[in-house]
Amino acid sequence: MDDTMTSVKNEQEAVELYRELKELWGSAGMSARKWVSNSKAVLEKIPEVDRAKEIKLSGNALPSAKTLGLIWKADEDTFKFQGGSGPSNVCKLTKRLALSRIASIFDPLGILAPVVVAGKIIMQEIWANGLDWDEELSPDVGQKLERWIANLGELKDIEIERCINPVASKTKVAPLKSMSIPRLELMAAMLGLKLAKSVVNPLQCQLKEVKFWGDSMNVLWWIRGHRDFKPFVANRIGEIQGQTNPSQWRYILTKLNPADVASRGCTVIELRQNELWWQGPEFLSDCEMQWPENKIEKAIDEIEIKKRTKTLLSKVVPRVKSDNWRLNPIRYSSWNKLVCVFAYVMRFINNCRLKDKVRGPLNVDEVKDSEIAIIQKAQGDEFSDEIKRLSKGEILSTKNNISGLNPQMDADYLLRANGRLSLNEAISYDVRYPIILPRKHHVTKLIVKMYHELGNHVIGTNHTLSLLSEKYWVQAAREEIRECEKNCMGCRRRLAKQGEQIMAPLPKNRTSNESLKAFTRVAVDYAGPFLTKQGRGKVQTKRYLCLFTCLSSRAVHLEMAYGLDTDTFLNAFHRFVSRRGKPEEMMSDNGTNFVGADRELKGVLKSLNKDKIQSVTVVTGMKWSFIPPMTPHFGGVHESLIKSAKRAIYGVLRNADITDEELHSAFVGAEGILNCPLTYQSASVKDVIPLTPNHFLHGQMGGNLAPESILDSC
Incomplete structure (x- = not known):
């Protein structure tokens, strides 16, 4: 409950108002207090307990009363407003x-x-x-x-x-x-x-x-x-x-x-x-x-005056029912084209009957009159009985399929729906009284198609319906819109499923179950270079990533190569064999499949001496094979892991200036990331942890990402 202010004509009415309110509030067990008046005679009739505490009848001044920021100075009988907050003392204006x-x-x-x-x-x-x-x-x-x-x-x-x-x-x-x-x-x-x-x-x-x-x-x-x-x-x-x-x-x-x-x-x-x-x-x-003479002259702006010519022209429109009629909507695939052609025909008829000829492009009134005439014809085809009844002032039967829309005729003799927004003048007339369009009529299909194309074929059924409802009410509108989307060739081409390439069977070396030991059959590939610092004032040196992956368990082993020559690769290969065991079969890129911008990376395996590699490995009983040139899809098993490895390494290093030791630590950390789960991670606490390549290597999921020294240097 807040304070209130009111006015009366004289002091007697003021005293009577106090007594009536006192009695009314008293019957409800409440009491109105803090009474203030600009008349001391009225205040003397009010008990002191009901008057405002600030009132002292012995003094000359009366207190001010405030209600929601409006101040009434009783002694002067004036209103005063509270001042605003003045200049904004905040640093941000929003x-x-x-x-x-x-x-x-x-x-x-x-x-x-x-x-x-x-x-x-x-x-x-x-x-x-x-x-x-x-x-x-x-x-x-x-x-x-x-x-x-x-x-x-x-x-x-x-x-x-x-x-x-x-x-x-x-x-x-x-x-x-x-x-x-x-x-x-x-x-x-x-x-x-x-x-x-x-x-x-x-x-x-x-x-x-x-x-x-x-x-x-x-x-x-x-x-x-x-x-x-x-x-x-x-x-x-x-x-x-x-x-x-x-x-x-x-x-x-x-x-x-x-x-x-x-x-x-x-x-x-x-x-x-x-x-x-x-x-x-x-x-x-x-x-x-x-007072000044109330002389009102004729309005200069006649844009809002309705043209009378359309009543004359509408009599020419709906008489022909032949399918060969040039203005039959079925002959048109565009609503705008139908409206424009219809408008030009109406202009021609009007020019033949009137002296003032209209030339040039179509104006807004001609286009609107054309739309009204076409919709009149469409409604006449489907709602002829309803139009006759409404024209006579009769009420439609409750069994009528549009009776629920409470239809009414407007000044243009169009059927419009009369919903619950009729009193909301903040929205347009078309939204409050949308034009009723018959289901499955070709005019309706053209209008729906126009709104569908305005949305560039991608806005969807609900958005199209919202745009359509700003002016029209379509019977079974969603079905009509879906039918339009179904028949739209552009949408059919865009939503058509692409042909899927039938993948070839996996190579035998990836599906053989002769041995379950990790790194029995291995693929190798290179990535890089990575620049490392060798000391203050010294030139940065290039280092390379040598990736080994198991073709069966998808386990990954990363080694740092100090160069691109064959001996350096063999050293990295021997470090891999010493820690992971001797593989039975090796597969690598032929060298010509590197298409990157880095010339050194293009020739990393091309420059390797295949004879030397085979002579070194044949003694150990390993079989070494190279994929054909220009066939990177033959090495997809290691190409995809190279991409993942580079992403993991760059995620660890970022833009840090690193040493060889830190780069090697980053490679090991990235190796732990790449040995990620092979099975689905369930949300149930009852399920076991997912299987990872680390389980094949050392019996657990993995360790930390990278040493703190690298993270701190970032």
Whole structure:
């Protein structure tokens, strides 16, 4: 429960109000306290226990009362606003800060509307930039916001009498969607009508006694209702005419219109010095006979006036039912092409009947009239009985398949659905009253296809339906959209499954189960170079990775090679054999399959002396084979591990400047990473740990990644 403020005509009514509320609250077991009045005579009738503690009738001054930031100085009978937070003392200007400052101004009557609307305009600009709540604003927007926040500190200097001329005001920023000035002025007139309806009851007057002043000649002319208008204007003009009399709407010059101050926005100092805002135009203090002449001229902007030619042309459209008819929608695969061809035909007929010929490209009205005529024909094909009943004012049967849409006829004789959004004027007329399209009609298919193509064939059924629902209501819309996607050749080609290559059987040396010992059959490959430091002031030296992998268990062994010559490779090979055991079969690259940019790496195995390798290994009983040239897929078993090894090593080393010892430690750490699980890691605690190559090598999963010296040097 918060404090409240109210006004009465005299002291007797004030005392009576206290007694009635005291009795009402007392019946509920509650008591209203902290009573304050600008009349000492009233306060004397109120017991001291119910008065505010600050009230001392023996003194001359009365205390001030505050409600949600609005201060009432009882002794002076004036209102005062709390000052804003002043300049922003935060280091970051964000959208959250802007909204917080705007919401901190408590102005229920809109007395500070010109100041608040300036902040709303800045807030709209922030939203248009697409910034997040805590993202810093751009410099230009940030400067505007900072100046506006600093300006709020002047609010404490505004003090107004309780009985003032501006009773209430209401402002809204123009929508981001582009809209003509006359339409914006019409929306302002609707806002003024709603504001008047909200204040007539507290002022104990009737709406028919209110005078509406506007500086838009277009809107005032429309309210006279001299012509038929397009739906946007017609609906709002109809609401205005239904609740007010056109004679209540009068014209005022822009320079004398107080609403112009609120629409433009201003600073606190400018507002305090603006007599037009606080007092209104001077002629209002005179009698109505001395007011300026209410001369409303014909509107200059006739864009909103509905063209009458389409009623004449629509009579020509639906008569032909032959499939050979040139304007039969079945003959077209594009909605836009059908509409344009139809519009040109309608223009030709119109030019033949009227003196004023229309030339050049199609205009917006011609295209819209063409769409309406085509949809009229489509609805007439499927809903002829429904249209006849609704035209006669009859109600559709509950068994009718569109009765649930509560259909109605609009000014263009189109069937539209009437849903639960009819009173929400913030959204467009087409969204509130979407056009009903029949299921499986070719016109419906063309419209659905157009929205499907607007989404570049990738937005999906739900997104297409949301776009379609902004203007149309399609029966069984999802099925219609899915059928369109199914018949779309572009989507069929894009979603078609690619042909899969049948992989050849694995080589015999990878599937033989003659021996389960690791590194019985081994493949070898090179990678590198890796640069290592040899001391201060010395040139970095190249080192290479020599990878050995078991063809059966996928175990990996990494050795560091100090060069590219055959002897260096044989030394690495002997170190491998000494630790892992002698293999029975070896496989390596032929050398010509290296296609990288590094010339040294291209020739790493090409430069190896095959005769020397075979002469050394044949004595030990090992079989050595080389894959054919230009066939890297023959060595996929070690090529994929080379890629994984390089990724693991670079993940350990990053950009560290390392020694030979640290590089060797990194190779060993990467070896532990590569010997990763071979089986699925289950989420169940009851399952055993996955099998890894390390189990074949030393009976456990593995150790640490790399020594701390390397990680620290990174």
